[in-house]
Amino acid sequence: MSELPRIAVVGAGVIGASVAHALAERGHAVVLVDRDAAAIERASGSIRAGARLARLQHRSAAAPAELLARVRFTLALADVAGASVVIENVTEDLEIKLGVHRELDAICAADCVFAANTSAIPIAQLAAATGHPERVVGLHFMNPVPLTAMVEVVRGAQTSEATLARVAALLAAMGKDFVVVNDAPGFVINRVLMPAISEAIAVVHEGTATAAEVDRLFQSCLGHPMGPLRTADLIGLDTVLKTLEVLHENLGGGRAPCPLLREMVAAGRLGRKSGEGFFLYDPGLQHG
Amino acid sequence: MDDRARIRAHLARFSRDEAWLGSADLFAGGVIDSMMAVELVAFLEKAFSITIDDEDLELANFRSVEGMLGLVERKRTR
Numbered sequence: 001m002s003e004l005p006r007i008a009v010v011g012a013g014v015i016g017a018s019v020a021h022a023l024a025e026r027g028h029a030v031v032l033v034d035r036d037a038a039a040i041e042r043a044s045g046s047i048r049a050g051a052r053l054a055r056l057q058h059r060s061a062a063a064p065a066e067l068l069a070r071v072r073f074t075l076a077l078a079d080v081a082g083a084s085v086v087i088e089n090v091t092e093d094l095e096i097k098l099g100v101h102r103e104l105d106a107i108c109a110a111d112c113v114f115a116a117n118t119s120a121i122p123i124a125q126l127a128a129a130t131g132h133p134e135r136v137v138g139l140h141f142m143n144p145v146p147l148t149a150m151v152e153v154v155r156g157a158q159t160s161e162a163t164l165a166r167v168a169a170l171l172a173a174m175g176k177d178f179v180v181v182n183d184a185p186g187f188v189i190n191r192v193l194m195p196a197i198s199e200a201i202a203v204v205h206e207g208t209a210t211a212a213e214v215d216r217l218f219q220s221c222l223g224h225p226m227g228p229l230r231t232a233d234l235i236g237l238d239t240v241l242k243t244l245e246v247l248h249e250n251l252g253g254g255r256a257p258c259p260l261l262r263e264m265v266a267a268g269r270l271g272r273k274s275g276e277g278f279f280l281y282d283p284g285l286q287h288g
Numbered sequence: 289m290d291d292r293a294r295i296r297a298h299l300a301r302f303s304r305d306e307a308w309l310g311s312a313d314l315f316a317g318g319v320i321d322s323m324m325a326v327e328l329v330a331f332l333e334k335a336f337s338i339t340i341d342d343e344d345l346e347l348a349n350f351r352s353v354e355g356m357l358g359l360v361e362r363k364r365t366r
Binding site: 049050052053055056057063064144280281 | 301302322323324325326327329330342345346347350
C-alpha cells in the first residue's frame with residue numbers, strides 16, 4: 001500500500017467531529033476545520049466525551065488527552081492545503097457545499113481527493129462545481145463513526161478508480177468496511193431510511209402509537225438495535241428534515257416531511273445533540 | 289437534597305420506575321445506553337465538583353446509584 005493519506009476534515013458539526021474522532025482513535029493525525037469557533041469548541045468537547053466512551057467500552061486504551069492531541073483544530077480552511085484526502089462534512093445545503101468545494105479546489109493539491117459526506121445530495125451535483133469531477137467521491141459515514149463498522153461509498157458517474165482506491169486505503173486505515181454504490185439521491189441508506197423515519201413521525205403525530213412504542217416494535221419484531229425515532233434523534237432532526245427535503249426535491253413524488261418534524265426543528269428539539277427529541281437526553285453534550 | 293437524591297433526580301429524567309432506579313445494572317434494561325454513561329460522567333463532575341480521571345472510566349462506577357455514590361465519595365476524599 002502507498003503512504004497513508006494525510007487527512008483533513010472540513011465541517012466540525014456532529015458528524016465531522018465524529019469522523020475526526022474515529023481517525024484519531026486509530027492513531028491518525030487529522031486537521032479539523034470549521035469557520036465557527038463555537039462549532040470547534042463543541043467538537044473538542046464531543047471528541048473528549050467520545051474518547052471517554054471508548055475508554056468505558058474498552059474499545060481504546062488511548063487516554064482522552066492523547067487522542068485529542070492528534071486533532072489539529074483550526075478556523076482557517078487554508079490549513080487543509082497539505083491534505084491528500086479532504087472529507088467535507090459541511091451542512092446539508094447544496095449552495096453551501098458547492099461554495100466550499102469551489103474554495104477547496106483553489107487551496108488543495110492537484111491530486112487531492114475530495115470525499116463529500118452527504119446524506120442525500122447527489123455526488124454529481126457537487127462534482128460538477130469543481131474542475132476535477134474524477135477526484136470527487138461520496139463517503140457516507142454513520143454517527144457515531146467510531147462505533148459503526150460500515151461506510152457507504154458513493155461512486156459518482158465520473159469518479160476515477162484511483163480515487164476509489166485512495167478512499168479504500170483510507171477506510172482500511174480507519175478499520176472500516178465499505179460498500180460502493182452508484183450515485184442517486186439519498187444513495188441506498190437514506191433513500192430507504194428517511195421515508196421510514198418520516199412515516200414513524202407521522203404515526204406519532206397522528207396518535208397511532210407513542211415514540212417509545214414505535215421503537216419497541218422495530219427493536220423486538222425486527223431485531224433492529226435501535227428504533228427509527230431514536231435513530232432520528234441520533235442523526236439530528238434538523239439533518240433528517242434537510243435530507244427529506246433534498247429527497248423530495250430530487251426524487252419527486254412521495255410525501256412531504258411530517259408537520260410534527262418541522263415543529264420540533266423550529267422549536268430547537270433536535271434530538272440527542274439538543275437534549276431532547278422524541279426521547280430525553282442530557283442537554284449540551286454530543287458524542288463523537 | 290443529599291447525594292443519593294441528587295443522582296436519582298437526574299436519572300429520573302430517563303425513567304421514574306423505582307425498580308430501575310434501584311437496580312444493580314442501569315444499563316441492562318435499555319432505558320439508557322453506554323453512550324449515556326459519558327453524560328453521567330459529566331453530570332457527576334459538575335453536580336459534585338469532582339474530576340473523574342481516566343482510570344475511573346469503568347462501567348462498574350456508573351452502573352448503579354450505589355456505584356456512582358461510591359465514586360463520588362472516593363473522589364471527594366482524595
